[in-house]
Every structure is written in structure tokens, then in C-alpha cells.
Amino acid sequence: MYFNGRGEAVSRARWKEMYQAFLNRQELIKAGLTSRRDLLRMGLLGGAGMLIAKNGLSSWGGGNCRYGSTGCGTCASPPTTPWTLPMPIPPVKQAIPVSSLTGPAPSINPNTAINPATSLPYEGRTRAHQAPALGFPFPAGVVYQVTQQQSQVRVSNELPMQNLWTFDGVSPGPTYVAHYGTPVLVRNINNLPVSNGGFGLNSVSTHLHNSHTPSESDGFPCDFFAAGQYYDQYYPNALAGFNSTHVATHGDINESLSTLWYHDHRENFTSQNVYKGLLGFYLLFNQFDTGDETTGFRLPSFPNYDIPMAFADRCFDAQTGMMVFDTFNTDGILGDKFLVNGVIQPVLHVSPRRYRFRWLNTGPSRFLQVYLTDLTSPSTPQPFYQISNDGNLLPHPVQVPAVAMGVAERSDVIIDFSQYAGKTLYLENRLDQPNGQGGPTGSVVAGGQGFLMLKIIVDGPVVADNSINPATLPAYYALPSVSATPRLQRSFNFDQTRDGQWTINGRLFSCASPRFTIQQNSLEEWAFDGGFGWSHPIHVHFEEFQITQGAPGLYGSSSDDPSNYSRWGSQYCWSGCSGGSSGVNVSRKDTVRVIPRGNVKMRMRFRDWLGRYPMHCHNVIHEDHAMMLRFDVATTGDMNTRP
Amino acid sequence: MPEPLRRNLFAALGLVPRTFAPPDSGREVMRKRYFPNVPLVTHEGRPVRFYDDLLKDRIVVLNLMYADCTTLCPMITANLVKAQKILASRVTQEVSFVSLTIKPLDDTPEKLRAYASMHHATTNWLFVTGQPGNLELLRQKLGYADANPDKDRKDRALHSGMVRYGNEPLSQWSSIQGSADPEWIAEEITYVMPTGAVRRTTVR
Known part of the structure; x- marks a missing residue:
């Protein structure tokens, strides 16, 4: 056949x-x-x-x-x-006692002592953990150790075993099951080989996508670490606003997250390393989204009916x-x-x-x-x-x-x-x-x-x-208000030079310095506009935004799919969407599709943590080739409206 | 019928278990897919083979250009010259620069020699011309042809801002942006060097 x-x-x-x-x-x-x-x-x-x-x-x-x-x-x-x-279901990652970690005990400052076995610093991290100073326990109460390694993985009975790069031997890697109020520390060990079968670089930076994570644990593209090193990432699992707008309630419950994923974000090699297998899920539960269908919002129980x-x-x-x-x-x-x-x-x-x-x-x-x-x-x-x-x-x-x-x-x-x-x-x-x-x-x-x-x-x-x-129609979370006057509006154009280089506002990526600085705890409005002829899924690290204008809906038109269109017509807006959000776009998001000649406006607050983060196209080929920028969050921001 | 086709047809019919060729090493994967060993001529007038003489066992930076280009290519060449100087002070590994002309009929070795000397691109840098078919094959293989044949015919430099770089023995390859800050270009080229060979600048 x-x-x-x-x-x-x-x-x-x-x-x-x-x-x-x-x-x-x-x-x-x-x-x-x-x-x-x-x-x-x-x-x-x-x-x-x-x-x-x-x-x-x-x-x-x-x-x-x-x-x-x-x-x-x-x-x-x-x-x-x-x-x-x-269909495989990735295993749930199991915690271990902190005393069982490979290598030195976790430290707030990076462990830069030289490991005699590798002649490299033990740890690839370059900045101290911010969380302990804000009252989070250190090391965290829950500790994991994950190893990035090459493994033989089956993708089909009719293809040879693949030499993929994995977390703990599987791709997708193990699923982290985390809970709000329970910070975790992940010791991330790079044990990848030099030999790559034609693509991949054994230098990595693991990003926890969509998480409200301190910069040093976010997986910034240039916070990469070498084979033979580890990187301790501290995930506070704290609701946004805990140190700013909602101190009394330990954060804003309406900022709760649920389905996150982790993936490699190594500058210039993200596309190759993720293609090769370096990705997995990170699920966050709380008192409403409990993983148990008899409690809270009573969503289907994890893991049997939540996949x-x-x-x-x-x-x-x-x-x-x-x-x-x-x-x-x-x-x-x-x-x-x-x-x-x-x-x-x-x-x-x-x-x-x-x-x-x-x-x-x-x-x-x-x-x-x-x-x-x-x-x-x-x-x-x-x-x-x-x-x-x-x-x-x-x-x-x-x-x-x-x-x-x-x-x-x-x-x-x-x-x-x-x-x-x-x-x-x-x-x-x-x-x-x-x-x-x-x-x-x-x-x-x-x-x-x-x-x-x-x-x-x-x-x-x-x-x-x-x-x-x-x-x-049970109610989940209300949307946090973004109706206050933004501190400023910044505009971003996503395009390509005549000779094929991907740009944001005509400029190319560099880790070395921020393109703009956001004032901590302020509300900003960003306007995205797409270049001619290309679609770009644009991702902002660290904070979620709400789309106030131009949110894309489902693709298709009445002539493509009359049966669907007549029933759900108002949701079909993939092109020239200029109105306010409706349907599933009445939401918080971290990635938005900027469509050809599309214009999107969004608002968000940058709270609680300080440091550097990227914003980039998540077509990882574009991301690797300069359609990315670095912004910093600091106590004093700038007024750069077209950075 | 080509052998792989015959094998897969039989396999698909369930007549024989499908057998695959043993996996290649990373560098063989890259060589077979992207690096034909075509004959070329350097700006010094020296005959060379693309893979054997320009890539094999090297850390290489590869770009497209032509000598009469007045817009983007001179700026990229100038950026690469600066990046080369920065690299010299920062790494112990040698980096070879190779610039392939997309106008081999115009760009004689003499003309490329003049271009190299005008840009002070004289150390570890070869400007390469040759038979038009060979240069065109390299342009295609190295991913510089636009997927839309109509657009590609109108402008064969549509992707020339993307400079390839790689460590051939380790099969680590990617692209950098020729218009980027030379400091950043140099930094990215070090990504394919062993950690010990690089004195890395710290991101603050």
C-alpha cells in the first residue's frame, strides 16, 4: 500500500x-x-x-x-x-531531595567555581536569583534535576530510531506538574554531545514559555550554558502582581496560568535545537484549576482525562x-x-x-x-x-x-x-x-x-x-483591567530587508544591549504592524498582554467553508481585523499572529521582577535570524516610542 | 529506476522489509546536502575545489557578493572585515572567509583582487569566481535562491544579507546578518568554536 x-x-x-x-x-x-x-x-x-x-x-x-x-x-x-x-503521553517529572542533586548544592549566586573535570564553571548562570530577596524559600521546597542528552527515539515503526536531543531521554520531555504557591528549582544539566548528525548546537538556554519568571531563570537567548555545565532555574510559581499591584493577595488570581511549555532558546540555534527535540510541557495548577474534576472549576482530571x-x-x-x-x-x-x-x-x-x-x-x-x-x-x-x-x-x-x-x-x-x-x-x-x-x-x-x-x-x-x-458556560477568571492610561505606546514593525534579513523596526537583534527599557510596574501599549506578505507569530516574554484591537481569528472565508462561516461568521477574521476583540480573543495571550498588513494593539504590565527579556517572532527560523529584540525591565524606564 | 526508489517501492508493497542506508556523520549529511565539490578560481587566480579546499576542516564564513555592487554588498563586506579584526583579538581559532560572486562572467580574478584590496580583505579571505554553472549551483545549494522562481530571476541577491558560517568538522552551521553590528557578527561566529577557544564578552 x-x-x-x-x-x-x-x-x-x-x-x-x-x-x-x-x-x-x-x-x-x-x-x-x-x-x-x-x-x-x-x-x-x-x-x-x-x-x-x-x-x-x-x-x-x-x-x-x-x-x-x-x-x-x-x-x-x-x-x-x-x-x-x-500517542505517547510524556511522563510526569518527579521531584528529588535537594541532597540528591548532581554537583554542588544550589546557591543564590551563580556557582562560578571551576569544575576540574571540564575546566568550565560548574554553573552557566551569570546572575543571582532574585526570588530569595523577595521572601521566596531557597532552595525551593520542590527540587528537580533534568538532563539534556542524546537518546534513541522512535517516531515511526518504519523509520530508523532517531538520535534526538531530549530532556531525560524523551521528546517531548517530561511534564512538570507545578502548583501556585510552591516554588520549584530545576537543576538543568547539559550533557549533549558535540556530534550532532548535521544540525544542533550543544549549548543551550531553556525558556519557560509564558511564565512570570525572573530574568535569570527565563532562558534568555544569550544565557546559554555549555555541555558539562548545569544551570539552576528558579520558578517562583507566583501570581503576577505579588510584589506590585496585588501584594495583599500574593498576586492577582486573574493572572493565573495553566498550560506552559519549555523549549530551547539558544541564540542563533533555537530552531535547530527545538527541531531536534528540546521541548516539553509545564502545567500549573491552583485552587480552581486543580487537576481534579470534583473540585474547583471541575475541569477533566489530570492525567487520565487531561492530556x-x-x-x-x-x-x-x-x-x-x-x-x-x-x-x-x-x-x-x-x-x-x-x-x-x-x-x-x-x-x-x-x-x-x-x-x-x-x-x-x-x-x-x-x-x-x-x-x-x-x-x-x-x-x-x-x-x-x-x-x-x-x-x-x-x-x-x-x-x-x-x-x-x-x-x-x-x-x-x-x-x-x-x-x-x-x-x-x-x-x-x-x-x-x-x-x-x-x-x-x-x-x-x-x-x-x-x-x-x-x-x-x-x-x-x-x-x-x-x-x-x-x-x-462556567466562569473561570475575569480579565484584569487594562483601561488605565498607558505610560506610553511603543510601535513595532516586523519586516525584512531587501537582501533577506529579518528586522523589527528595521533593526537587527543583538543581546549586547536593550533596545528599550520598561519602567517596572507600569502599563504599556504596544502596536504591531506586519510587513507585506508575511505572517509572524510574535511572542513577548515575561508578561501576558490583552489584544485591544486587530486580534486575528480563524482563517477561512464564507466561500471556503460556508457551513462553518454561517454559524461562526463573527469569529472569522484572519485578515484586516481592525475591531476590538471578541470570542476567544477576549483573553490574555503571550503570542499573537501578526498577519500580512495586519495591525495589532495590545496592553500589558511589567511587574515584580527586573532584568532582560526578549520579544521575537516565534517562526523560529525568523527568530534565529534577527527578528528579535531585547528589552529590559528596570526601576526607571525610557520613553522610546519606536525602539 | 533509481535504487532508492526501487527499494522504497518494494518496501511499500510489503515485499521486503524496508532497509535504509546507514546514517551519515553530521559532516557527511551537510557535505552531501549542501557542499558540492565544484572547481572554482580564487582572486589570486588559483584553482580550488569548493569543499576540499575552502570548507574541509575549517571554520568558515561564507557570503555572496559581486564587485560592481554599490548598495548592500560593500557594507556587508566592510562589516565582515571589521568582524574579522575583532575575532583576531578574541579567539585562538583561525576563521576562513569566502566570498562567492554571483556575477562570475563580470568578476574576473583581477577584478576580485581589486575589490579585496579596496576593502583590505587580504588575510584568510578568498574571493571566488569560476564557471557560471558552478557558482549558480552553489547559490542554490547554499539556500540563496528564492523559493519563488519569478522573484529569484528578477533578483538573485534576495537572500544575500544572510551570511553563512560554520564549523565544518563539527557540522555546526547557521546564518548571521551581514548588516549587524560587527561586534555582534564576531560574537555569533564564536558560537561554533570550542568554549576554550573564545574569550567571550559578557552580556550585562
């Missing part, structure tokens, strides 16, 4: 055609043929100057990335049979079957294989009851719009409830036909499988994105015609469901 990337059987002739198209394109590249005369000679150029539609001839014209066949841009992975491996899912697309070498990275592509990298929690097109068995899925788009570059599809009736909308837009809960659940996610965006959703007992469903990405340039076209393909990422079989035993039905 032959399969395309959606796991559909295709004819032998079609598969051969797909493979031959890939070889054709390689030949063309090998021959260096690009002049009009050469192409005419080869019979590849029509009279009107259009490239003759030959599948896969160019990553631009072929469009294979769009429909999920084998072969996509420069990528032509070997065929794999979908739905043969179960994190990391989406990724990857490319594998046609000859060796090993994961390959498109090192010299500075536009954006799309793969032709979809992975969920590290396995290509896996299967998940569920019981007929409500589940909370925590969806995360890990990139590197692809935008997603995820639908629940029943292939026996692919055009029938299968709505579900979205309860978060990035790492926190919405004011209340919102019923949606799909969820759109740029790289690093997250959505927690609640799907009630009791209505699907005995059925088989799929998570399907229907967003049309033909290649690594630009971004999504804005169209969605018909149900059943996109990339099928996960098969869900509702054949588990009937079990009790004590979670609250989201259709009753």
Missing part, C-alpha cells in the same frame, strides 16, 4: 509521480538551471513564461506542502503507515530515514510528516466522556487550524469548547468549530466524546500553507482534505464524568 501524508491510500502511479517530482526538483537544483533559456530547453517553461505545472518542480509551484502528500519543498520523507503507534498534545511537522531523509533540517533556509521550514507528542500520526483511545486536551503548536514554522473530523461525514462541523487562548483560562468556555495556532500558541479545549461513542475521529489541520514563504494563504481546505494528525478511537470503557459541561 502507498500512502500520502494524510494517511490515505494512493495509487502506486501517484506515489511514483510524487517521488519522481521530488527527484526532478533535485536534478534541477543540481544542474543549477534557473535561466529562462535553460528551462525552455528542458521543456519546463511554457510559452507564457509560466513554469509548466509539474508536481514538485519547485517548492513554490508544486504546492505539495498544502495537501500533505509525500514531498514538500525540499522535503521528501519516506512513506510511513499512519495510525500504527499509540497535553504537542504538534510538530518534520522532514526525514529519503535514503537514511533520519530527521533532516533545512539549515540554509531562512524563510521558514515545513515538513511533510506530522507528529503528535513525538510520533508520526499516532492513535489515541478515549472513553465516551469529556476530555481536556492541551494543544501546542511547536513549529518550527507552520501555522495550524485544527478541526475535529469524522471522515464518514467530513464536511459536518464537529464543534467543541475552547477554554484557553495560550497558557491560561478564558473568562468562560467558547464553542468553536476549530482552533487556529501560530507557532508557540496553545489552546486548551474540552471535547465531549460521549456523543461519539464507538466512532473514530481525527484531528485535522485544514489550513492552506503552500510553502515556507509568507504564511498561510488564509484559505482552509475542505474537511477530510487536510493533514490528518491524530486518530482518536472512542472505544474506551464507559466511566464516570464529574467534570462540568462547558455548555453551561
Whole structure:
């Protein structure tokens, strides 16, 4: 049997055609043929100057990335049979006694003593922990040790074991289960090899994405540490506002976070290192979001009915079957294989009851719009409830036909499988994105015609469901007010120079000095505007923002998807969205899709901690190549409105 | 039928277990994917091979240029010259600079020699020309061709601001921005050097 990337059987002739198209394109590249005369000679150029539609001839014209066949841009992975491996669920990270840590005891100041075994300082950290001075216990009451190491990982039964870079031997790495009010210390050991199989740098900086973390533990791109070193990261797990606006209540409960993730953020090598496997989940619970469906907001219980899912697309070498990275592509990298929690097109068995899925788009570059599809009736909308837009809960659940996610965006959703007992469903990405340039076209393909990422079989035993039905619209957290007058408005333009360098306000990234300084505890308004023709998922470290204008909604239009549009029309605003936020965009966020010619306004406060943080495009290819800036939070800020 | 295709077709039919070629070392992965060993000519008039003579066993900075360029390339060359000086004071490892012309028919070795001397790019720096097909192959392989063939035909320098750098034996490669501050360019080039070889500036 032959399969395309959606796991559909295709004819032998079609598969051969797909493979031959890939070889054709390689030949063309090998021959260096690009002049009009050469192409005419080869019979590849029509009279009107259009490239003759030959599948896969160019990553631009072929469009294979769009429909999920084998072969996509420069990528032509070997065929794999979908739905043969179960979807892995990363193990929960276990705490250890502080006395069991490898190496010297944790210290508030960085341990810069030279380790005789490596001739390097024991620790890669360069600044003292800020938390103890604010009354947090040191070392924290809960201590973890994690090791970054190369491990053999299975992504498919039909591909060789992959030499991935992992946390503790698995990718995604172990899931941290943290609680507000319980600070943790993570000793992060770099034991990665020099030998990289073609991509990856064994120098790392681990970022806890979306967290209200002191700068020295945030995983700033230039706070990297070498193989043989460790870095102690202190996560206070304190609500924003604890040392500023909400001292009496130890922070603002309405700033609670839930679904965070950690990933490598090593300057200039983030895309390679994350592609190679350095990522995982970090879940935060509190007295309302408890992980127990009989208490608090009564969300489906963790871990049985609360399941994190990391989406990724990857490319594998046609000859060796090993994961390959498109090192010299500075536009954006799309793969032709979809992975969920590290396995290509896996299967998940569920019981007929409500589940909370925590969806995360890990990139590197692809935008997603995820639908629940029943292939026996692919055009029938299968709505579900979205309860978060990035790492926190919405004011209340919102019923949606799909969820759109740029790289690093997250959505927690609640799907009630009791209505699907005995059925088989799929998570399907229907967003049309033909290649690594630009971004999504804005169209969605018909149900059943996109990339099928996960098969869900509702054949588990009937079990009790004590979670609250989201259709009753329970209230979660109110939005903190941002109606005060901002201290200033700063404007940022995301663009590219004529010779291909990614810029913010026409300038390039450097760690060496901040582009602007924010006055601690002040409210700021930022205006983002997108360049011509490209979509950029822009991420701000440290604090969450609220979008006051121009929030992007679902992709698609009435002509693409009339059945969805008529029902959810007001949410479809992926282009030229100029109004105030509605639906799932009435939320706090840490990443926003800035669409071509789009304008977004947002407001946020920078509280409690001091130091350096980045803001950047989370298409990690753009991030690595200068579409990033450093800002500092200090007791005195500047008034730079276009930094 | 090419061998890999035949193998995969049979495998897909379930006739034989699919076998894959053994994985290559990182440097072989990079060499096969990106570094054809084409013959070239340096600004000194010396014939060289791209992989054997310019990349193999080296830490290399690679960029595209042409001698008559009046806009972006002279600025990038000037930045790289400054970065090279900064590196000399900061690292113990030798760094080779290679500039590939995108106009090999215009850029004779003499013309490139004049360009090198005008920019004082004389140490550990080769400006390279050769057969147009070979230079074009390198432009494509090194990721400098735009994915949109129409745009690429109109301007073959659309991505030339991205300067490649890497440690060939360790297969550590990335891109830096040619318009960046030379201090920052130098700092980023040290990323592919062993820790002991670098006196690193501290980020404050």
C-alpha cells in the first residue's frame, strides 16, 4: 500500500509521480538551471513564461506542502503507515531531595567555581536569583534535576530510531506538574554531545514559555550554558502582581496560568535545537484549576482525562530515514510528516466522556487550524469548547468549530466524546500553507482534505464524568483591567530587508544591549504592524498582554467553508481585523499572529521582577535570524516610542 | 529506476522489509546536502575545489557578493572585515572567509583582487569566481535562491544579507546578518568554536 501524508491510500502511479517530482526538483537544483533559456530547453517553461505545472518542480509551484502528500519543498520523507503507534503521553517529572542533586548544592549566586573535570564553571548562570530577596524559600521546597542528552527515539515503526536531543531521554520531555504557591528549582544539566548528525548546537538556554519568571531563570537567548555545565532555574510559581499591584493577595488570581511549555532558546540555534527535540510541557495548577474534576472549576482530571498534545511537522531523509533540517533556509521550514507528542500520526483511545486536551503548536514554522473530523461525514462541523487562548483560562468556555495556532500558541479545549461513542475521529489541520514563504494563504481546505494528525478511537470503557459541561458556560477568571492610561505606546514593525534579513523596526537583534527599557510596574501599549506578505507569530516574554484591537481569528472565508462561516461568521477574521476583540480573543495571550498588513494593539504590565527579556517572532527560523529584540525591565524606564 | 526508489517501492508493497542506508556523520549529511565539490578560481587566480579546499576542516564564513555592487554588498563586506579584526583579538581559532560572486562572467580574478584590496580583505579571505554553472549551483545549494522562481530571476541577491558560517568538522552551521553590528557578527561566529577557544564578552 502507498500512502500520502494524510494517511490515505494512493495509487502506486501517484506515489511514483510524487517521488519522481521530488527527484526532478533535485536534478534541477543540481544542474543549477534557473535561466529562462535553460528551462525552455528542458521543456519546463511554457510559452507564457509560466513554469509548466509539474508536481514538485519547485517548492513554490508544486504546492505539495498544502495537501500533505509525500514531498514538500525540499522535503521528501519516506512513506510511513499512519495510525500504527499509540500517542505517547510524556511522563510526569518527579521531584528529588535537594541532597540528591548532581554537583554542588544550589546557591543564590551563580556557582562560578571551576569544575576540574571540564575546566568550565560548574554553573552557566551569570546572575543571582532574585526570588530569595523577595521572601521566596531557597532552595525551593520542590527540587528537580533534568538532563539534556542524546537518546534513541522512535517516531515511526518504519523509520530508523532517531538520535534526538531530549530532556531525560524523551521528546517531548517530561511534564512538570507545578502548583501556585510552591516554588520549584530545576537543576538543568547539559550533557549533549558535540556530534550532532548535521544540525544542533550543544549549548543551550531553556525558556519557560509564558511564565512570570525572573530574568535569570527565563532562558534568555544569550544565557546559554555549555555541555558539562548545569544551570539552576528558579520558578517562583507566583501570581503576577505579588510584589506590585496585588501584594495583599500574593498576586492577582486573574493572572493565573495553566498550560506552559519549555523549549530551547539558544541564540542563533533555537530552531535547530527545538527541531531536534528540546521541548516539553509545564502545567500549573491552583485552587480552581486543580487537576481534579470534583473540585474547583471541575475541569477533566489530570492525567487520565487531561492530556497535553504537542504538534510538530518534520522532514526525514529519503535514503537514511533520519530527521533532516533545512539549515540554509531562512524563510521558514515545513515538513511533510506530522507528529503528535513525538510520533508520526499516532492513535489515541478515549472513553465516551469529556476530555481536556492541551494543544501546542511547536513549529518550527507552520501555522495550524485544527478541526475535529469524522471522515464518514467530513464536511459536518464537529464543534467543541475552547477554554484557553495560550497558557491560561478564558473568562468562560467558547464553542468553536476549530482552533487556529501560530507557532508557540496553545489552546486548551474540552471535547465531549460521549456523543461519539464507538466512532473514530481525527484531528485535522485544514489550513492552506503552500510553502515556507509568507504564511498561510488564509484559505482552509475542505474537511477530510487536510493533514490528518491524530486518530482518536472512542472505544474506551464507559466511566464516570464529574467534570462540568462547558455548555453551561462556567466562569473561570475575569480579565484584569487594562483601561488605565498607558505610560506610553511603543510601535513595532516586523519586516525584512531587501537582501533577506529579518528586522523589527528595521533593526537587527543583538543581546549586547536593550533596545528599550520598561519602567517596572507600569502599563504599556504596544502596536504591531506586519510587513507585506508575511505572517509572524510574535511572542513577548515575561508578561501576558490583552489584544485591544486587530486580534486575528480563524482563517477561512464564507466561500471556503460556508457551513462553518454561517454559524461562526463573527469569529472569522484572519485578515484586516481592525475591531476590538471578541470570542476567544477576549483573553490574555503571550503570542499573537501578526498577519500580512495586519495591525495589532495590545496592553500589558511589567511587574515584580527586573532584568532582560526578549520579544521575537516565534517562526523560529525568523527568530534565529534577527527578528528579535531585547528589552529590559528596570526601576526607571525610557520613553522610546519606536525602539 | 533509481535504487532508492526501487527499494522504497518494494518496501511499500510489503515485499521486503524496508532497509535504509546507514546514517551519515553530521559532516557527511551537510557535505552531501549542501557542499558540492565544484572547481572554482580564487582572486589570486588559483584553482580550488569548493569543499576540499575552502570548507574541509575549517571554520568558515561564507557570503555572496559581486564587485560592481554599490548598495548592500560593500557594507556587508566592510562589516565582515571589521568582524574579522575583532575575532583576531578574541579567539585562538583561525576563521576562513569566502566570498562567492554571483556575477562570475563580470568578476574576473583581477577584478576580485581589486575589490579585496579596496576593502583590505587580504588575510584568510578568498574571493571566488569560476564557471557560471558552478557558482549558480552553489547559490542554490547554499539556500540563496528564492523559493519563488519569478522573484529569484528578477533578483538573485534576495537572500544575500544572510551570511553563512560554520564549523565544518563539527557540522555546526547557521546564518548571521551581514548588516549587524560587527561586534555582534564576531560574537555569533564564536558560537561554533570550542568554549576554550573564545574569550567571550559578557552580556550585562
